[in-house]
Amino acid sequence: MVLDVIKNRYSVKNFKPKIPSDEQINAILEAGRLAPSWLNVQPWHYIVIKDKETISLMGQLSNGQKHVATAPVIIACCGDFNAWSKDKFRKVVEAKPGLTPEKIEFLVNSPMYNPGERGTDAILYRTIEQVTYAVAYMTLEAHNQSLGACIIGAIGNKLTGGLDDISAKVKQKLNLPENMEIINLLVLGYPDESKAPPKKIRKDFNQVVSQETYNNR
Numbered sequence: 001m002v003l004d005v006i007k008n009r010y011s012v013k014n015f016k017p018k019i020p021s022d023e024q025i026n027a028i029l030e031a032g033r034l035a036p037s038w039l040n041v042q043p044w045h046y047i048v049i050k051d052k053e054t055i056s057l058m059g060q061l062s063n064g065q066k067h068v069a070t071a072p073v074i075i076a077c078c079g080d081f082n083a084w085s086k087d088k089f090r091k092v093v094e095a096k097p098g099l100t101p102e103k104i105e106f107l108v109n110s111p112m113y114n115p116g117e118r119g120t121d122a123i124l125y126r127t128i129e130q131v132t133y134a135v136a137y138m139t140l141e142a143h144n145q146s147l148g149a150c151i152i153g154a155i156g157n158k159l160t161g162g163l164d165d166i167s168a169k170v171k172q173k174l175n176l177p178e179n180m181e182i183i184n185l186l187v188l189g190y191p192d193e194s195k196a197p198p199k200k201i202r203k204d205f206n207q208v209v210s211q212e213t214y215n216n217r
Helices: 002-008 022-033 052-061 086-094 101-109 120-144 164-174
Strands: 044-049 073-080 148-152 180-189
Touching (some): 002 120, 022 073, 022 120, 052 073
16 A cells, blocks of 8 residues: 555665666656646656766765765656746646646736746746656555655755865756756665664644644544
């Protein structure tokens, strides 16, 4: 059951040197490809990194996090800001069945539905949200593939505003166009079973769930 996978997965930071197979990695990428997105815009692109030199550079991008610099595989999960351009957004909306021309125009021009109508900050935040959905799916499939994964969000990018020089080197190394930004890194590998899994600490169910109104149990 999916809930069992959710209960049993945890963030892995210690890996065996063994490299996951292409089949395992592709299954994880497929989970990301199939994730839901806002109006089906799918503003993402994934870059699989196995090269040791590039992985070391990713360690620098993460401000020296050891489990990044030594990861067997890294997936750079990128946001595609051009996915929100008016022409592309219109094509996505027009592909939806049953919409009248008036409804299409409303969706394309509404700041509530099209973040492009609210500017670059709205595009950034919405893209981060969408890529996060996909990364969550990928972590579950990683566990399903008997692999460990850890989401790395503390990296130099437009959100954190840090490590500009390293970020520029990474973009050049990965040949990233200007419209793309690394939102998260997903480090992957076989868990080092000699290291005990961390205790999963979550808030109590009743602390985070209300019925009908806030704090109504």
